[in-house]
Amino acid sequence: MNGVEVARRAITGITGREPAEVRPVGGGDTAAAFAVRFADGSSAFAKWAPEKMPGAIDAEAASLEWLAEPGVAAVPAVHGHDSSWLVTEFVPSTRPTETAAAGLGAALARLHASGAEAFGAAPPGGPADAWIGLAPMRNEPTADWPHFYARHRIEPYLRSAVERGAIDRDGAAVISRVCDELDDLAGPAEPPARLHGDLWSGNVRWGERAWLIDPAAHGGHRETDLAMLQLFGCPQLDHVLTAYQEVSPLADGWRERVGLHQLFPLLVHAVLFGGGFGAQAVAAARSALAAR
Template sequence: MASLTSREPVEVRQLGGGDTAAAFAVRLDDGAVVFAKTAPPSMPGAIEAEAASLAWLAEPGTVAVPAVLGHSDRWLVTEHVEAAVPTAAAAEELGRGLARLHAAGAPAFGAAPPGGPADAWIGLAPMRNETAADWPTFYAEHRVEPYLRRAVDSGALSAADGAVVSQVCADLDRLAGPVEPPARLHGDLWSGNVHWGADRAWLIDPAAHGGHRETDLAMLHLFGCPHLDRIVAAYQEVHPLADGWRDRIALHQLFPLLVHAVLFGGGYGAQAARAARAALRAG
Protein backbone atom coordinates (compact mmCIF):
# COMPACT_ATOMS: atom_id res chain seq x y z
CA MET A 1 0.00 0.00 0.00
CA ALA A 2 2.90 2.38 0.68
CA SER A 3 3.93 2.21 -2.97
CA LEU A 4 0.51 3.55 -3.94
CA THR A 5 1.12 6.85 -2.18
CA SER A 6 4.97 7.11 -2.15
CA ARG A 7 4.67 7.59 1.62
CA GLU A 8 4.98 5.14 4.49
CA PRO A 9 2.03 4.26 6.76
CA VAL A 10 2.79 4.80 10.44
CA GLU A 11 -0.65 4.21 11.97
CA VAL A 12 -3.58 2.15 10.70
CA ARG A 13 -7.09 2.25 12.15
CA GLN A 14 -9.77 -0.09 10.85
CA LEU A 15 -13.09 1.56 10.12
CA GLY A 16 -16.59 0.21 10.27
CA GLY A 17 -17.81 -0.40 6.75
CA GLY A 18 -20.15 -2.27 4.51
CA ASP A 19 -20.17 -5.89 3.52
CA THR A 20 -17.89 -5.64 0.48
CA ALA A 21 -14.47 -4.56 1.76
CA ALA A 22 -12.17 -3.91 4.69
CA ALA A 23 -11.60 -0.18 5.20
CA PHE A 24 -8.92 1.74 7.08
CA ALA A 25 -7.85 5.25 8.02
CA VAL A 26 -4.09 5.38 7.53
CA ARG A 27 -1.77 8.06 8.90
CA LEU A 28 1.30 8.46 6.72
CA ASP A 29 4.82 9.49 7.68
CA ASP A 30 4.18 13.10 6.61
CA GLY A 31 1.16 13.37 8.93
CA ALA A 32 -1.48 13.10 6.22
CA VAL A 33 -4.40 10.72 6.74
CA VAL A 34 -5.77 8.72 3.81
CA PHE A 35 -8.55 6.21 3.35
CA ALA A 36 -7.67 2.72 2.14
CA LYS A 37 -9.86 -0.24 1.28
CA THR A 38 -9.34 -3.69 -0.13
CA ALA A 39 -11.80 -5.84 -2.03
CA PRO A 40 -12.12 -9.61 -1.52
CA PRO A 41 -10.69 -11.99 -4.16
CA SER A 42 -14.28 -12.98 -5.02
CA MET A 43 -14.76 -9.54 -6.60
CA PRO A 44 -12.21 -9.30 -9.43
CA GLY A 45 -12.04 -5.88 -11.04
CA ALA A 46 -13.93 -4.19 -8.20
CA ILE A 47 -11.09 -1.82 -7.28
CA GLU A 48 -10.43 -0.92 -10.91
CA ALA A 49 -14.13 -0.22 -11.45
CA GLU A 50 -14.41 1.95 -8.33
CA ALA A 51 -11.31 3.98 -9.14
CA ALA A 52 -12.58 4.66 -12.66
CA SER A 53 -16.02 5.55 -11.30
CA LEU A 54 -14.63 8.03 -8.78
CA ALA A 55 -12.49 9.73 -11.42
CA TRP A 56 -15.42 9.97 -13.86
CA LEU A 57 -17.75 11.47 -11.23
CA ALA A 58 -15.07 13.95 -10.17
CA GLU A 59 -14.27 15.08 -13.72
CA PRO A 60 -17.10 17.66 -14.13
CA GLY A 61 -16.30 19.22 -10.74
CA THR A 62 -19.96 19.35 -9.70
CA VAL A 63 -20.01 17.08 -6.63
CA ALA A 64 -17.58 16.28 -3.87
CA VAL A 65 -15.82 12.97 -4.56
CA PRO A 66 -12.77 11.69 -2.66
CA ALA A 67 -9.66 12.01 -4.82
CA VAL A 68 -8.07 8.73 -5.89
CA LEU A 69 -4.46 8.75 -4.64
CA GLY A 70 -3.50 5.32 -5.90
CA HIS A 71 -4.84 1.85 -6.60
CA SER A 72 -3.82 -1.67 -7.49
CA ASP A 73 -5.81 -4.81 -8.20
CA ARG A 74 -6.37 -5.21 -4.45
CA TRP A 75 -6.08 -1.78 -2.83
CA LEU A 76 -7.72 1.60 -3.34
CA VAL A 77 -6.31 4.66 -1.58
CA THR A 78 -8.27 7.91 -1.56
CA GLU A 79 -8.58 11.18 0.24
CA HIS A 80 -9.93 10.69 3.77
CA VAL A 81 -12.98 12.71 4.84
CA GLU A 82 -13.97 12.87 8.49
CA ALA A 83 -17.66 12.22 9.12
CA ALA A 84 -19.91 14.99 10.42
CA VAL A 85 -23.59 15.67 11.05
CA PRO A 86 -25.73 16.11 7.90
CA THR A 87 -26.96 19.65 7.38
CA ALA A 88 -29.67 21.17 5.21
CA ALA A 89 -27.12 23.41 3.49
CA ALA A 90 -24.93 20.44 2.55
CA ALA A 91 -28.01 18.59 1.29
CA GLU A 92 -29.00 21.48 -0.97
CA GLU A 93 -25.48 21.71 -2.35
CA LEU A 94 -25.60 17.98 -3.05
CA GLY A 95 -28.90 18.30 -4.89
CA ARG A 96 -27.59 21.07 -7.14
CA GLY A 97 -24.34 19.23 -7.75
CA LEU A 98 -26.08 15.95 -8.54
CA ALA A 99 -28.26 17.68 -11.14
CA ARG A 100 -25.17 19.10 -12.82
CA LEU A 101 -23.38 15.74 -12.62
CA HIS A 102 -26.25 14.04 -14.42
CA ALA A 103 -26.26 16.78 -17.04
CA ALA A 104 -22.55 16.13 -17.73
CA GLY A 105 -23.81 13.08 -19.58
CA ALA A 106 -22.43 9.76 -20.76
CA PRO A 107 -21.58 8.35 -24.19
CA ALA A 108 -24.43 5.83 -24.08
CA PHE A 109 -26.81 4.01 -21.80
CA GLY A 110 -24.75 1.33 -20.09
CA ALA A 111 -21.41 2.98 -20.86
CA ALA A 112 -18.71 2.22 -18.30
CA PRO A 113 -16.52 5.07 -17.00
CA PRO A 114 -13.43 5.69 -19.15
CA GLY A 115 -10.88 3.04 -18.25
CA GLY A 116 -13.40 1.08 -16.22
CA PRO A 117 -14.22 -2.58 -16.89
CA ALA A 118 -17.49 -3.69 -18.42
CA ASP A 119 -17.81 -6.25 -15.63
CA ALA A 120 -18.29 -4.11 -12.54
CA TRP A 121 -20.08 -4.46 -9.20
CA ILE A 122 -22.95 -3.00 -7.21
CA GLY A 123 -22.18 -3.91 -3.62
CA LEU A 124 -21.49 -7.65 -3.62
CA ALA A 125 -23.36 -8.18 -6.89
CA PRO A 126 -21.85 -8.32 -10.39
CA MET A 127 -23.14 -5.60 -12.69
CA ARG A 128 -22.46 -5.70 -16.42
CA ASN A 129 -22.00 -2.36 -18.18
CA GLU A 130 -23.14 -3.10 -21.73
CA THR A 131 -24.27 -0.29 -24.00
CA ALA A 132 -27.72 -0.11 -25.58
CA ALA A 133 -29.45 2.29 -27.94
CA ASP A 134 -32.09 3.33 -25.40
CA TRP A 135 -32.72 3.17 -21.68
CA PRO A 136 -35.63 0.64 -21.70
CA THR A 137 -33.48 -1.87 -23.61
CA PHE A 138 -30.49 -1.31 -21.33
CA TYR A 139 -32.51 -1.51 -18.12
CA ALA A 140 -34.39 -4.65 -19.10
CA GLU A 141 -31.52 -6.62 -20.64
CA HIS A 142 -28.57 -5.60 -18.48
CA ARG A 143 -30.12 -4.76 -15.12
CA VAL A 144 -33.49 -6.37 -14.40
CA GLU A 145 -33.57 -9.61 -16.40
CA PRO A 146 -30.25 -11.14 -15.19
CA TYR A 147 -31.31 -10.76 -11.56
CA LEU A 148 -34.89 -11.70 -12.26
CA ARG A 149 -33.70 -15.09 -13.51
CA ARG A 150 -31.48 -15.60 -10.48
CA ALA A 151 -34.21 -14.52 -8.05
CA VAL A 152 -36.72 -16.99 -9.50
CA ASP A 153 -34.17 -19.83 -9.74
CA SER A 154 -33.12 -19.33 -6.10
CA GLY A 155 -36.70 -19.14 -4.83
CA ALA A 156 -36.32 -15.55 -3.67
CA LEU A 157 -39.11 -14.64 -6.11
CA SER A 158 -42.08 -16.83 -7.01
CA ALA A 159 -42.78 -17.73 -10.63
CA ALA A 160 -45.98 -15.66 -10.48
CA ASP A 161 -44.16 -12.61 -9.15
CA GLY A 162 -41.43 -13.20 -11.71
CA ALA A 163 -44.05 -12.98 -14.45
CA VAL A 164 -45.11 -9.56 -13.12
CA VAL A 165 -41.49 -8.34 -13.32
CA SER A 166 -41.25 -9.73 -16.85
CA GLN A 167 -44.35 -7.73 -17.77
CA VAL A 168 -42.60 -4.58 -16.57
CA CYS A 169 -39.67 -5.35 -18.88
CA ALA A 170 -42.05 -5.92 -21.79
CA ASP A 171 -43.81 -2.60 -21.12
CA LEU A 172 -40.74 -0.46 -20.43
CA ASP A 173 -41.16 1.72 -23.50
CA ARG A 174 -44.51 2.80 -22.07
CA LEU A 175 -43.45 2.94 -18.42
CA ALA A 176 -40.15 4.79 -18.78
CA GLY A 177 -41.58 8.28 -19.20
CA PRO A 178 -40.20 10.94 -21.53
CA VAL A 179 -37.05 10.05 -23.46
CA GLU A 180 -33.92 11.54 -21.92
CA PRO A 181 -30.24 11.48 -22.91
CA PRO A 182 -27.82 9.24 -20.99
CA ALA A 183 -26.91 10.75 -17.63
CA ARG A 184 -23.67 10.32 -15.71
CA LEU A 185 -24.86 8.25 -12.74
CA HIS A 186 -23.36 7.38 -9.38
CA GLY A 187 -25.22 4.12 -9.88
CA ASP A 188 -25.54 2.96 -6.26
CA LEU A 189 -26.74 6.12 -4.56
CA TRP A 190 -28.39 4.75 -1.45
CA SER A 191 -28.01 6.78 1.72
CA GLY A 192 -24.98 4.79 2.92
CA ASN A 193 -23.01 6.04 -0.06
CA VAL A 194 -23.63 9.69 0.82
CA HIS A 195 -20.84 10.57 3.26
CA TRP A 196 -21.53 13.74 5.21
CA GLY A 197 -18.42 15.80 5.86
CA ALA A 198 -17.90 18.96 7.85
CA ASP A 199 -19.42 21.31 5.27
CA ARG A 200 -20.65 19.20 2.37
CA ALA A 201 -21.84 15.76 1.31
CA TRP A 202 -19.45 13.45 -0.53
CA LEU A 203 -20.33 10.66 -2.94
CA ILE A 204 -18.52 7.39 -2.21
CA ASP A 205 -18.58 3.75 -3.37
CA PRO A 206 -19.98 4.45 -6.83
CA ALA A 207 -21.05 1.95 -9.48
CA ALA A 208 -20.97 4.63 -12.16
CA HIS A 209 -22.34 4.19 -15.66
CA GLY A 210 -24.46 5.93 -18.26
CA GLY A 211 -28.10 5.62 -17.27
CA HIS A 212 -31.36 7.39 -16.51
CA ARG A 213 -31.04 10.20 -13.99
CA GLU A 214 -34.20 9.15 -12.17
CA THR A 215 -32.33 6.01 -11.08
CA ASP A 216 -30.06 7.94 -8.70
CA LEU A 217 -33.04 9.81 -7.24
CA ALA A 218 -34.94 6.54 -6.77
CA MET A 219 -31.98 5.00 -4.96
CA LEU A 220 -31.89 7.92 -2.53
CA HIS A 221 -35.55 7.18 -1.75
CA LEU A 222 -35.05 3.43 -1.30
CA PHE A 223 -33.75 3.47 2.28
CA GLY A 224 -34.24 7.15 3.05
CA CYS A 225 -31.60 9.87 3.29
CA PRO A 226 -31.12 12.85 5.63
CA HIS A 227 -32.70 16.04 4.27
CA LEU A 228 -33.96 14.20 1.19
CA ASP A 229 -36.63 16.81 0.51
CA ARG A 230 -33.95 19.51 0.45
CA ILE A 231 -31.80 17.45 -1.93
CA VAL A 232 -34.69 16.97 -4.35
CA ALA A 233 -35.85 20.59 -4.20
CA ALA A 234 -32.35 21.88 -4.95
CA TYR A 235 -32.01 19.36 -7.79
CA GLN A 236 -35.25 20.60 -9.29
CA GLU A 237 -33.99 24.19 -9.24
CA VAL A 238 -31.10 23.27 -11.53
CA HIS A 239 -32.45 20.50 -13.77
CA PRO A 240 -36.17 19.84 -13.24
CA LEU A 241 -37.25 16.22 -13.45
CA ALA A 242 -39.86 15.14 -15.98
CA ASP A 243 -43.50 15.14 -14.93
CA GLY A 244 -44.49 11.94 -13.15
CA TRP A 245 -41.01 11.11 -11.91
CA ARG A 246 -42.25 10.21 -8.44
CA ASP A 247 -44.62 7.65 -9.98
CA ARG A 248 -41.59 6.02 -11.61
CA ILE A 249 -39.56 5.63 -8.41
CA ALA A 250 -40.71 2.02 -8.01
CA LEU A 251 -39.63 1.22 -11.57
CA HIS A 252 -36.10 2.43 -10.92
CA GLN A 253 -35.95 0.64 -7.57
CA LEU A 254 -36.74 -2.71 -9.17
CA PHE A 255 -33.13 -3.55 -10.03
CA PRO A 256 -31.60 -2.90 -6.58
CA LEU A 257 -34.49 -4.75 -4.93
CA LEU A 258 -33.89 -7.79 -7.14
CA VAL A 259 -30.18 -7.63 -6.29
CA HIS A 260 -31.05 -7.59 -2.59
CA ALA A 261 -33.47 -10.49 -3.10
CA VAL A 262 -30.73 -12.62 -4.65
CA LEU A 263 -28.05 -11.65 -2.13
CA PHE A 264 -30.05 -11.51 1.08
CA GLY A 265 -33.44 -13.13 0.53
CA GLY A 266 -35.80 -12.18 3.31
CA GLY A 267 -38.60 -9.89 2.22
CA TYR A 268 -36.75 -8.32 -0.68
CA GLY A 269 -38.36 -10.63 -3.24
CA ALA A 270 -41.82 -9.58 -2.12
CA GLN A 271 -40.73 -5.94 -2.07
CA ALA A 272 -39.47 -6.27 -5.66
CA ALA A 273 -42.81 -7.74 -6.71
CA ARG A 274 -44.65 -4.85 -5.07
CA ALA A 275 -42.39 -2.40 -6.89
CA ALA A 276 -43.15 -4.12 -10.20
CA ARG A 277 -46.88 -3.92 -9.60
CA ALA A 278 -46.60 -0.27 -8.60
CA ALA A 279 -44.66 0.47 -11.79
CA LEU A 280 -47.35 -1.17 -13.91
CA ARG A 281 -50.14 0.76 -12.12
CA ALA A 282 -48.27 4.04 -12.52
CA GLY A 283 -47.84 3.48 -16.25
Protein backbone atom coordinates in the same frame (compact mmCIF):
# COMPACT_ATOMS: atom_id res chain seq x y z
CA MET B 1 1.05 -11.41 8.59
CA ASN B 2 -2.04 -9.69 10.01
CA GLY B 3 -4.49 -7.55 8.06
CA VAL B 4 -3.07 -4.24 9.25
CA GLU B 5 0.45 -5.19 8.18
CA VAL B 6 -0.81 -6.37 4.77
CA ALA B 7 -2.63 -3.05 4.39
CA ARG B 8 0.44 -1.08 5.47
CA ARG B 9 2.61 -2.76 2.82
CA ALA B 10 -0.01 -2.28 0.11
CA ILE B 11 -0.49 1.41 0.96
CA THR B 12 3.27 2.00 0.96
CA GLY B 13 3.64 0.28 -2.39
CA ILE B 14 0.80 2.25 -3.98
CA THR B 15 1.53 5.70 -2.56
CA GLY B 16 5.28 5.53 -1.97
CA ARG B 17 4.65 6.71 1.60
CA GLU B 18 5.02 4.71 4.80
CA PRO B 19 1.91 5.13 6.99
CA ALA B 20 2.40 6.16 10.60
CA GLU B 21 -0.89 4.48 11.53
CA VAL B 22 -3.26 2.04 9.85
CA ARG B 23 -6.54 1.37 11.63
CA PRO B 24 -9.36 -0.98 10.55
CA VAL B 25 -12.72 0.73 10.02
CA GLY B 26 -16.12 -0.31 8.73
CA GLY B 27 -16.01 -0.65 4.96
CA GLY B 28 -19.42 -2.01 4.01
CA ASP B 29 -20.05 -5.55 2.79
CA THR B 30 -17.60 -5.61 -0.09
CA ALA B 31 -14.15 -5.07 1.39
CA ALA B 32 -11.79 -4.66 4.32
CA ALA B 33 -11.25 -0.96 4.97
CA PHE B 34 -8.63 1.08 6.83
CA ALA B 35 -8.14 4.65 7.99
CA VAL B 36 -4.59 5.77 7.28
CA ARG B 37 -2.49 8.50 8.90
CA PHE B 38 0.90 9.60 7.55
CA ALA B 39 3.77 11.16 9.51
CA ASP B 40 2.96 14.66 8.25
CA GLY B 41 -0.57 14.41 9.70
CA SER B 42 -2.32 13.85 6.39
CA SER B 43 -4.82 11.02 6.11
CA ALA B 44 -6.19 8.56 3.56
CA PHE B 45 -8.62 5.71 3.23
CA ALA B 46 -7.71 2.26 1.90
CA LYS B 47 -9.91 -0.66 0.94
CA TRP B 48 -9.27 -4.18 -0.28
CA ALA B 49 -11.42 -6.32 -2.56
CA PRO B 50 -11.12 -10.14 -2.50
CA GLU B 51 -10.10 -12.29 -5.45
CA LYS B 52 -13.71 -13.43 -5.85
CA MET B 53 -14.50 -9.87 -7.05
CA PRO B 54 -12.17 -9.44 -10.06
CA GLY B 55 -12.16 -5.95 -11.48
CA ALA B 56 -13.92 -4.40 -8.47
CA ILE B 57 -11.06 -2.06 -7.57
CA ASP B 58 -10.46 -1.02 -11.18
CA ALA B 59 -14.18 -0.31 -11.56
CA GLU B 60 -14.39 1.79 -8.41
CA ALA B 61 -11.26 3.79 -9.20
CA ALA B 62 -12.55 4.54 -12.70
CA SER B 63 -15.96 5.43 -11.26
CA LEU B 64 -14.50 7.90 -8.75
CA GLU B 65 -12.34 9.58 -11.38
CA TRP B 66 -15.25 9.85 -13.84
CA LEU B 67 -17.60 11.34 -11.25
CA ALA B 68 -14.94 13.82 -10.18
CA GLU B 69 -14.04 14.87 -13.72
CA PRO B 70 -16.77 17.53 -14.23
CA GLY B 71 -15.82 19.17 -10.93
CA VAL B 72 -19.44 19.54 -9.80
CA ALA B 73 -19.76 16.93 -7.03
CA ALA B 74 -17.59 16.19 -4.01
CA VAL B 75 -15.86 12.84 -4.63
CA PRO B 76 -12.82 11.43 -2.80
CA ALA B 77 -9.63 11.81 -4.83
CA VAL B 78 -7.96 8.58 -5.92
CA HIS B 79 -4.38 8.44 -4.60
CA GLY B 80 -3.60 5.16 -6.34
CA HIS B 81 -4.65 1.55 -6.72
CA ASP B 82 -3.65 -1.90 -7.88
CA SER B 83 -5.81 -4.91 -8.68
CA SER B 84 -6.67 -5.52 -5.01
CA TRP B 85 -6.23 -2.22 -3.14
CA LEU B 86 -7.62 1.29 -3.56
CA VAL B 87 -6.25 4.31 -1.68
CA THR B 88 -8.33 7.49 -1.66
CA GLU B 89 -8.78 10.75 0.14
CA PHE B 90 -10.24 10.25 3.62
CA VAL B 91 -13.64 11.89 4.10
CA PRO B 92 -14.84 12.41 7.69
CA SER B 93 -18.56 12.37 8.38
CA THR B 94 -20.74 14.63 10.52
CA ARG B 95 -24.46 15.28 10.85
CA PRO B 96 -26.34 16.25 7.67
CA THR B 97 -27.57 19.82 7.37
CA GLU B 98 -30.13 21.50 5.13
CA THR B 99 -27.32 23.41 3.44
CA ALA B 100 -25.33 20.27 2.67
CA ALA B 101 -28.47 18.50 1.43
CA ALA B 102 -29.33 21.36 -0.91
CA GLY B 103 -25.76 21.31 -2.16
CA LEU B 104 -26.04 17.59 -2.80
CA GLY B 105 -29.21 18.04 -4.85
CA ALA B 106 -27.66 20.76 -7.00
CA ALA B 107 -24.44 18.76 -7.43
CA LEU B 108 -26.32 15.63 -8.50
CA ALA B 109 -28.28 17.61 -11.08
CA ARG B 110 -25.08 18.97 -12.59
CA LEU B 111 -23.33 15.61 -12.38
CA HIS B 112 -26.16 13.87 -14.23
CA ALA B 113 -26.15 16.60 -16.85
CA SER B 114 -22.45 15.94 -17.48
CA GLY B 115 -23.65 12.95 -19.45
CA ALA B 116 -22.32 9.61 -20.59
CA GLU B 117 -21.37 8.10 -23.92
CA ALA B 118 -24.36 5.77 -23.87
CA PHE B 119 -26.82 4.04 -21.58
CA GLY B 120 -24.83 1.27 -19.94
CA ALA B 121 -21.46 2.79 -20.79
CA ALA B 122 -18.73 2.10 -18.22
CA PRO B 123 -16.55 4.99 -17.02
CA PRO B 124 -13.54 5.59 -19.27
CA GLY B 125 -10.94 2.95 -18.42
CA GLY B 126 -13.40 1.01 -16.31
CA PRO B 127 -14.24 -2.65 -16.95
CA ALA B 128 -17.52 -3.71 -18.51
CA ASP B 129 -17.84 -6.37 -15.81
CA ALA B 130 -18.17 -4.36 -12.61
CA TRP B 131 -19.90 -4.82 -9.25
CA ILE B 132 -22.72 -3.38 -7.17
CA GLY B 133 -22.06 -4.44 -3.61
CA LEU B 134 -21.27 -8.15 -3.78
CA ALA B 135 -23.25 -8.66 -6.98
CA PRO B 136 -21.67 -8.62 -10.45
CA MET B 137 -22.96 -5.87 -12.73
CA ARG B 138 -22.55 -5.68 -16.49
CA ASN B 139 -22.00 -2.33 -18.18
CA GLU B 140 -22.95 -2.73 -21.82
CA PRO B 141 -23.54 0.32 -24.07
CA THR B 142 -27.12 0.19 -25.36
CA ALA B 143 -29.02 2.41 -27.76
CA ASP B 144 -31.93 3.27 -25.47
CA TRP B 145 -32.69 3.21 -21.77
CA PRO B 146 -35.66 0.77 -21.73
CA HIS B 147 -33.62 -1.88 -23.55
CA PHE B 148 -30.60 -1.32 -21.31
CA TYR B 149 -32.64 -1.37 -18.09
CA ALA B 150 -34.53 -4.52 -19.00
CA ARG B 151 -31.60 -6.52 -20.35
CA HIS B 152 -28.80 -5.48 -17.99
CA ARG B 153 -30.48 -4.22 -14.83
CA ILE B 154 -33.66 -6.28 -14.36
CA GLU B 155 -33.48 -9.60 -16.19
CA PRO B 156 -30.12 -10.91 -14.86
CA TYR B 157 -31.05 -10.30 -11.23
CA LEU B 158 -34.59 -11.56 -11.71
CA ARG B 159 -33.21 -14.88 -12.99
CA SER B 160 -30.88 -15.14 -10.01
CA ALA B 161 -33.61 -14.19 -7.52
CA VAL B 162 -35.90 -16.88 -8.91
CA GLU B 163 -33.11 -19.47 -8.83
CA ARG B 164 -32.44 -18.64 -5.16
CA GLY B 165 -36.11 -18.81 -4.23
CA ALA B 166 -36.39 -15.11 -3.36
CA ILE B 167 -39.13 -14.55 -5.98
CA ASP B 168 -41.76 -17.07 -7.03
CA ARG B 169 -43.12 -17.71 -10.51
CA ASP B 170 -46.09 -15.35 -10.14
CA GLY B 171 -43.88 -12.52 -8.89
CA ALA B 172 -41.43 -13.12 -11.71
CA ALA B 173 -44.26 -12.81 -14.23
CA VAL B 174 -45.15 -9.37 -12.85
CA ILE B 175 -41.56 -8.17 -13.15
CA SER B 176 -41.22 -9.64 -16.64
CA ARG B 177 -44.31 -7.69 -17.64
CA VAL B 178 -42.51 -4.51 -16.60
CA CYS B 179 -39.67 -5.41 -18.96
CA ASP B 180 -42.15 -6.04 -21.78
CA GLU B 181 -43.82 -2.67 -21.25
CA LEU B 182 -40.82 -0.49 -20.43
CA ASP B 183 -41.22 1.63 -23.55
CA ASP B 184 -44.57 2.80 -22.18
CA LEU B 185 -43.47 2.99 -18.54
CA ALA B 186 -40.18 4.88 -18.93
CA GLY B 187 -41.59 8.37 -19.39
CA PRO B 188 -40.16 10.95 -21.80
CA ALA B 189 -36.88 9.98 -23.45
CA GLU B 190 -33.79 11.57 -21.92
CA PRO B 191 -30.08 11.52 -22.81
CA PRO B 192 -27.82 9.19 -20.81
CA ALA B 193 -26.85 10.67 -17.44
CA ARG B 194 -23.59 10.23 -15.56
CA LEU B 195 -24.78 8.12 -12.62
CA HIS B 196 -23.23 7.28 -9.28
CA GLY B 197 -25.03 3.97 -9.72
CA ASP B 198 -25.27 2.81 -6.08
CA LEU B 199 -26.62 5.95 -4.46
CA TRP B 200 -28.25 4.64 -1.32
CA SER B 201 -27.96 6.92 1.71
CA GLY B 202 -25.01 4.97 3.15
CA ASN B 203 -22.91 6.06 0.18
CA VAL B 204 -23.31 9.74 1.05
CA ARG B 205 -20.85 11.15 3.59
CA TRP B 206 -22.04 14.31 5.25
CA GLY B 207 -19.94 17.30 6.21
CA GLU B 208 -20.01 20.97 5.24
CA ARG B 209 -20.97 19.45 1.92
CA ALA B 210 -22.09 15.96 0.96
CA TRP B 211 -19.56 13.55 -0.55
CA LEU B 212 -20.31 10.66 -2.89
CA ILE B 213 -18.47 7.43 -2.05
CA ASP B 214 -18.45 3.77 -3.21
CA PRO B 215 -19.87 4.35 -6.70
CA ALA B 216 -20.87 1.81 -9.33
CA ALA B 217 -20.89 4.48 -12.01
CA HIS B 218 -22.27 4.07 -15.53
CA GLY B 219 -24.43 5.84 -18.07
CA GLY B 220 -28.09 5.58 -17.13
CA HIS B 221 -31.33 7.39 -16.34
CA ARG B 222 -31.00 10.16 -13.78
CA GLU B 223 -34.19 9.11 -12.01
CA THR B 224 -32.45 5.85 -11.02
CA ASP B 225 -29.96 7.63 -8.75
CA LEU B 226 -32.72 9.67 -7.12
CA ALA B 227 -34.98 6.66 -6.63
CA MET B 228 -32.17 4.71 -5.00
CA LEU B 229 -31.47 7.65 -2.69
CA GLN B 230 -35.08 7.40 -1.52
CA LEU B 231 -35.11 3.62 -1.12
CA PHE B 232 -33.74 3.23 2.42
CA GLY B 233 -34.31 6.76 3.63
CA CYS B 234 -32.04 9.75 3.18
CA PRO B 235 -31.61 12.59 5.68
CA GLN B 236 -32.92 15.94 4.47
CA LEU B 237 -34.32 14.28 1.35
CA ASP B 238 -36.84 17.05 0.65
CA HIS B 239 -34.01 19.59 0.47
CA VAL B 240 -32.02 17.32 -1.85
CA LEU B 241 -34.93 16.92 -4.27
CA THR B 242 -35.98 20.58 -4.15
CA ALA B 243 -32.48 21.76 -4.98
CA TYR B 244 -32.19 19.17 -7.76
CA GLN B 245 -35.42 20.40 -9.33
CA GLU B 246 -34.28 24.02 -9.19
CA VAL B 247 -31.19 23.18 -11.26
CA SER B 248 -32.64 20.51 -13.56
CA PRO B 249 -36.40 19.90 -13.35
CA LEU B 250 -37.47 16.28 -13.62
CA ALA B 251 -39.96 15.14 -16.27
CA ASP B 252 -43.64 15.03 -15.39
CA GLY B 253 -44.62 11.82 -13.64
CA TRP B 254 -41.23 11.19 -12.05
CA ARG B 255 -42.74 10.47 -8.64
CA GLU B 256 -44.90 7.72 -10.15
CA ARG B 257 -41.78 6.17 -11.70
CA VAL B 258 -39.86 5.83 -8.42
CA GLY B 259 -40.93 2.18 -8.06
CA LEU B 260 -39.75 1.43 -11.58
CA HIS B 261 -36.27 2.75 -10.84
CA GLN B 262 -36.13 1.09 -7.42
CA LEU B 263 -36.77 -2.28 -9.03
CA PHE B 264 -33.09 -2.72 -9.92
CA PRO B 265 -31.60 -2.22 -6.42
CA LEU B 266 -34.41 -4.25 -4.85
CA LEU B 267 -33.64 -7.17 -7.16
CA VAL B 268 -29.95 -6.90 -6.28
CA HIS B 269 -30.88 -7.07 -2.59
CA ALA B 270 -33.20 -10.01 -3.25
CA VAL B 271 -30.29 -11.88 -4.85
CA LEU B 272 -27.82 -11.02 -2.10
CA PHE B 273 -30.00 -11.14 0.99
CA GLY B 274 -33.33 -12.79 0.11
CA GLY B 275 -35.79 -12.15 2.90
CA GLY B 276 -38.46 -9.61 2.10
CA PHE B 277 -36.55 -7.92 -0.72
CA GLY B 278 -38.10 -10.22 -3.32
CA ALA B 279 -41.57 -9.22 -2.18
CA GLN B 280 -40.55 -5.55 -2.23
CA ALA B 281 -39.29 -5.94 -5.80
CA VAL B 282 -42.61 -7.43 -6.89
CA ALA B 283 -44.46 -4.61 -5.12
CA ALA B 284 -42.28 -2.04 -6.93
CA ALA B 285 -43.09 -3.73 -10.24
CA ARG B 286 -46.81 -3.61 -9.49
CA SER B 287 -46.56 0.09 -8.61
CA ALA B 288 -44.74 0.79 -11.88
CA LEU B 289 -47.46 -0.95 -13.88
CA ALA B 290 -50.24 0.79 -11.94
CA ALA B 291 -48.68 4.24 -12.46
CA ARG B 292 -49.00 4.09 -16.24
